[in-house]
Amino acid sequence: MFGDYKMHENSGVNPPYSPAYPVEWECPLRTLEVITQVDPAKVRALLSDTPFELVNDRVAFRFMLSPGHTLAIHAGQMFDLMVTVPVRYQDLFTQTHIYMYCSDPMGICAGRELFGYTKKDTDYAFEETPDGKVSGWVRRRKVPLVDFSFTPDPQAPLVMLTDDAEQPGGEIHVRRLPHPERPAVAYADVVYRRTPLRYSAPVGGRIDWTLHASAYDPIADLRPEVLSAHFMTSDVYGGGFAVEDRRLITRLLP
Numbered sequence: 614m615f616g617d618y619k620m621h622e623n624s625g626v627n628p629p630y631s632p633a634y635p636v637e638w639e640c641p642l643r644t645l646e647v648i649t650q651v652d653p654a655k656v657r658a659l660l661s662d663t664p665f666e667l668v669n670d671r672v673a674f675r676f677m678l679s680p681g682h683t684l685a686i687h688a689g690q691m692f693d694l695m696v697t698v699p700v701r702y703q704d705l706f707t708q709t710h711i712y713m714y715c716s717d718p719m720g721i722c723a724g725r726e727l728f729g730y731t732k733k734d735t736d737y738a739f740e741e742t743p744d745g746k747v748s749g750w751v752r753r754r755k756v757p758l759v760d761f762s763f764t765p766d767p768q769a770p771l772v773m774l775t776d777d778a779e780q781p782g783g784e785i786h787v788r789r790l791p792h793p794e795r796p797a798v799a800y801a802d803v804v805y806r807r808t809p810l811r812y813s814a815p816v817g818g819r820i821d822w823t824l825h826a827s828a829y830d831p832i833a834d835l836r837p838e839v840l841s842a843h844f845m846t847s848d849v850y851g852g853g854f855a856v857e858d859r860r861l862i863t864r865l866l867p
Contacts, residue, residue: 632727640679640682647837647839649839650670651838655834671698671699684723692735693716707805712830714737721733733830745764760823806852811848818844
């Protein structure tokens with residue numbers, strides 16, 4: 614079920630507690646990234662219960678296909694939509710995902726339990742053509758969230774998440790454990806991870822997309838203004854104790 618990967622001694626179905634999945638995984642990565650500008654007040658409201666400092670007014674929408682993902686062998690691939698902002702915390706120049714959607718239940722569980730991701734379930738389409746075009750859609754429980762179509766264009770502007778020569782590295786989130794007796798948080802900490810990536814040079818282009826309104830998944834409420842769109846690939850992408858920088862940074866509660 615997990616290819617060549619095996620459970621660690623203290624994970625899996627016996628003993629019956631988290632994580633009930635391998636923490637090692639690997640796959641290539643194919644990413645369509647749309648860099649947008651969003652009212653910072655909207656993002657700060659979403660980050661109000663975190664200690665993170667917002668860096669600028671840019672938000673990246675990353676449509677990420679992972680062919681052959683070792684946590685999703687049964688499906689042949691995994692898909693994620695990450696809505697990402699650059700942040701600083703302590704000495705880290707990094708990023709956090711304000712919204713996340715994932716096609717695979719194992720990826721959802723691993724992300725939420727280990728790293729505090731906001732991952733929710735999704736269905737998707739992600740189609741590439743030989744001329745470099747990428748198109749698809751994202752839906753959650755049959756409710757449309759995004760339709761997108763990317764066309765390569767060497768004349769298109771190329772804007773990254775920040776203007777820094779070195780882009781934010783890794784990912785940081787507040788990981789929370791819900792209280793069993795009331796709608797509150799029983800435990801919270803700050804978790805950082807940095808997975809290996811070696812992206813190709815970005816191929817710039819034009820994005821034609823529609824963000825659909827949804828009361829349950831209000832990504833359209835960000836009202837993003839598109840600055841740039843580009844496509845990148847990486848043959849190196851993976852996780853686990855042997856390849857990642859994984860840190861519990863701060864215990865927040867109790």
